[in-house]
Amino acid sequence: MKDLYVSSSRGQVKIQQMAFVLVAIMIFLAIVTLFYLTIRSASLQEDVEILRESKAKELVRMAASWPELYWRDCASCIDMDKAFILKETQAYNEFWDVPFLQIEKIYPEVEKIECNRQNYPECNKLTLIEEERYITETSFIALCRHSEKGEICELGKIHLGFRGVNE
Amino acid sequence: MNKRGQEEIVGFVLIMVIVVVVLVIFLGISLRDTGEMSAESIDVYQFLESSSEVTTNCQVRSDEFSDMGSLFERCFSEEKCINELDSCEVLERQMNEILEISWNVGQNNSLKGYSFESYYENEQTREILSIQEGNCEGIFSGASYLIPAFPGKIKNNLKLCY
Numbered sequence: 001m002k003d004l005y006v007s008s009s010r011g012q013v014k015i016q017q018m019a020f021v022l023v024a025i026m027i028f029l030a031i032v033t034l035f036y037l038t039i040r041s042a043s044l045q046e047d048v049e050i051l052r053e054s055k056a057k058e059l060v061r062m063a064a065s066w067p068e069l070y071w072r073d074c075a076s077c078i079d080m081d082k083a084f085i086l087k088e089t090q091a092y093n094e095f096w097d098v099p100f101l102q103i104e105k106i107y108p109e110v111e112k113i114e115c116n117r118q119n120y121p122e123c124n125k126l127t128l129i130e131e132e133r134y135i136t137e138t139s140f141i142a143l144c145r146h147s148e149k150g151e152i153c154e155l156g157k158i159h160l161g162f163r164g165v166n167e
Numbered sequence: 168m169n170k171r172g173q174e175e176i177v178g179f180v181l182i183m184v185i186v187v188v189v190l191v192i193f194l195g196i197s198l199r200d201t202g203e204m205s206a207e208s209i210d211v212y213q214f215l216e217s218s219s220e221v222t223t224n225c226q227v228r229s230d231e232f233s234d235m236g237s238l239f240e241r242c243f244s245e246e247k248c249i250n251e252l253d254s255c256e257v258l259e260r261q262m263n264e265i266l267e268i269s270w271n272v273g274q275n276n277s278l279k280g281y282s283f284e285s286y287y288e289n290e291q292t293r294e295i296l297s298i299q300e301g302n303c304e305g306i307f308s309g310a311s312y313l314i315p316a317f318p319g320k321i322k323n324n325l326k327l328c329y
Contacts, residue, residue, distance in 0.1 A: 017175065021179055021182075025182075028183070028186070029186075032190050036194060036197075039194075040197075074220060075216070076213065076216040076217045076220060077217075077220055106268055106269060107221065107264065107265050107268050107269070108264075109268065139210070139213050140210065140213045140214040140216075140217040140218070140269070141217050142217045142218075142220035142221060144220070149230070150230045150231055150232070151222075152222040152232070153220045153221055153222050153234065154221060154222070155217060155218055155221050155265060155268075155269070156217075
């Protein structure tokens with residue numbers, strides 16, 4: 001009888017030990033999972049920014065295919081004359097849903113001033129939209145126009161502004 | 168009896184160690200970078216594509232000047248411009264100017280140097296133009312742009328060195 005009582009108590013002690021071990025392991029796993037989730041969520045925002053940047057660069061290139069800026073059969077060209085007329089046209093101010101759109105000529109070098117009716121095409125910047133709070137993506141582009149010498153294309157950049165992830 | 172408790176403690180610690188090792192390996196695999204796409208190579212490709220459209224000083228007709236892309240083929244074919252300029256000289260000069268203005272190279276800059284090479288590829292490969300600037304020994308990114316030039320093709324490579 002005494003032996004039976006002793007082995008029963010021993011069994012209960014064993015079960016208690018097992019229970020404590022399981023509880024300890026679960027608490028440990030919970031702490032590790034929490035730690036892991038904290039690290040992953042911290043890099044999530046960075047991943048979103050990288051994806052947004054890649055998408056933005058593609059969108060910048062697509063600007064060359066917009067009918068308002070399209071130049072012949074050239075995927076990397078925009079019509080600078082059309083862009084200049086758009087700048088003068090108030091109706092297109094809210095056409096594109098971007099906070100910043102600027103075209104910059106880099107070759108051949110000219111005076112670094114904003115384009116207007118007096119100095120076009122001897123100017124290097126054409127700002128179509130400029131609001132506040134944006135992140136800029138830039139892409140090389142060929143700026144083409146008509147001149148006395150015929151059609152000419154120059155090297156430039158198109159700057160497109162995007163609102164950040166948190167906005 | 169005393170040793171039994173110690174044995175159980177050792178067993179418990181062993182289990183914990185195995186669980187920790189497995190978790191660390193799992194964390195290491197899941198947090199490792201899978202390799203990000205190089206945004207600079209897209210920039211380089213777009214630069215090569217756009218610069219091939221730039222109008223040069225080489226006149227080809229009374230009202231037309233050659234673009235950079237066509238000038239590579241003219242230089243390879245050793246054709247002269249009708250305004251008496253040498254196509255290869257115009258190509259080298261203007262390509263140099265475009266590269267200098269577009270990429271800011273310097274020892275104190277993030278961009279340490281660049282290397283531009285243009286080849287005609289058919290059955291054999293023949294160099295058309297080669298331009299080097301700065302120091303190109305470290306890590307780099309780059310892109311290639313192809314220009315059709317029957318029966319072969321012209322391949323322009325630009326490498327940016329950091």
